[in-house]
Amino acid sequence: MLKQSTIQLLRFPFSFFLMPVFWFALLFVKTIHWENVLQLFIIIHVLLYPASNAYNSYMDKDTESIGGVAKPMLPTKQLFYVSFIMDVLAVLWAFWLSTTVGIGICIYVCFSRLYSYRGIRLKKFPIIGFLTVVFNQGGLIFFTVYVAATGESIVTFPIMGAVISILLIGGFYPITQVYQHEADKADGVTTISMLLGVRGTFLFCMFMYMLAFLCMAYYFISIGAAYVFIVIQLFFLPVLVNFFYWLYCVWKDSAQANFKQTMRMNWIAAIFTNVAFIFILILQQFG
Template identity: 35%
Template sequence: MPVFLFALGLTPNLNGGRLLLVFLALHLFLYPSSNGYNSYFDKDEESIGGLKHPPKITSDLYWLSHGFLLVSLVLGMMISWTFASMLLTYALVSMAYSHPAIRIKKYPWASWFIAGFFQGYFTFSIAYAGLSDLGWDVLIKPHIAIPGLLTSLMLWGNYPLTQVYQHREDSRRGDHTLSILLGIKGTFMFSALLFVVTGAAFAWFFLDRNQESVLWIYLAAMAPIVLFFLIWFRFVISNSEKYASYSWAMGMNGISALALNAFFIYYFLENTQILQVFEY
């Protein structure tokens, strides 16, 4: 959602119909399709994102994920064939992430890079293309590439943290994730470094656009995320087995989602000057 909202805030050609179609195609159908498909092949028995006690996987989930993908593509074609093809590309990469024939997930650095790139840069480009009715060339336009890379930086920093409580489950399946490679404490140090780089990159972006006031709002939004991360890291240092847990990881996800969505909603309203309209 923050990636979509960021693209929305920077899109100069807003159209209500396209906005609704892009939102529905991505959030109600493409993402659930990807999530369901990956869950089918992962067959998690321990806690996963959003589910502390995941139910037993059946073939219904496999076919439902394909049905959701089909709906997403139909919605995409209502904008353009190009937009639909971008949705399909995202879906195919997501399938390769978990399908046993390829299973990108078992390669630590490749899975980290591909997940962050496609959920960040590529998703930002998809959203921008759909909102503005543009084509594949959005991927190489500098005014799209720079904010797209910023979203990937956010995800590259957070991605390993989503794996810290799944070491046993991932190892059982033979998935050598980046968090397993780095170790629990190494994962936190790696993410901390990426968070610093991400914060500096966003600061440069807003200052380059003469949006100093926006930068201060951004830093205020990031403060609870950083505070939670530091507290969590402190507990992990004292007892990694106890605190590198599902509940703490979901707490981090929840605070990040609230803070980032709130900020990018504000940025959309501010950058499109909708707030100024209400002021007058």
């Protein structure tokens, strides 16, 4: 029987925040193998991400609010075993889909462990930790989804899509750390957000998203699909309004960079980004 703390620390809702990269990768595939996509969706969002969350929580033993959880419970040994089993299932299932997909998922698991494991703990290094996250949750996941969706082991890979995914995660990741500076410092961790400061974190994320949008504009206009970029911008308007309002509040009072406001920003961004990419995907495949 799973303990309540184990279920909580798997943090399934957090998978929703990372889901846009999955849908975005599908926008680059003309003929999608939907059976593969459905299986990989479960592998990534039901097994892989929750297992990574669980292992990170097991190592950190957080007492302050973390991504998606206001009051985390203390982890037990069961959490470690559950995360291990979920990782094994994710890797085996991924290899069953294809060798390339399996390798991609295996690489993700390895770096996830290196990121959190107390003996190595890449997360305590601001630049290395940042690059580990954005390249894995951005570029690697994009590549893995693209390969699975095409149904081929070796494909002509759209590098611009991976670059945009990396930039999108680069704009999302630091903002999730902005309220955790004290807790991270006490744990011996220096995050990219701590390095940038509260205001610097907002400016950095704004810069990363600006680069992502510029790359989107260049790519979709160059292939004669400017409408895709326009639709994305329309869906992003509520996200931008909320972001700049929050930025204004933080500029006046840094205490506004708290858990509640961060989660509000994450939910708004995830909802509208997911809906935008799914809407465009429907237009491309069924419109």
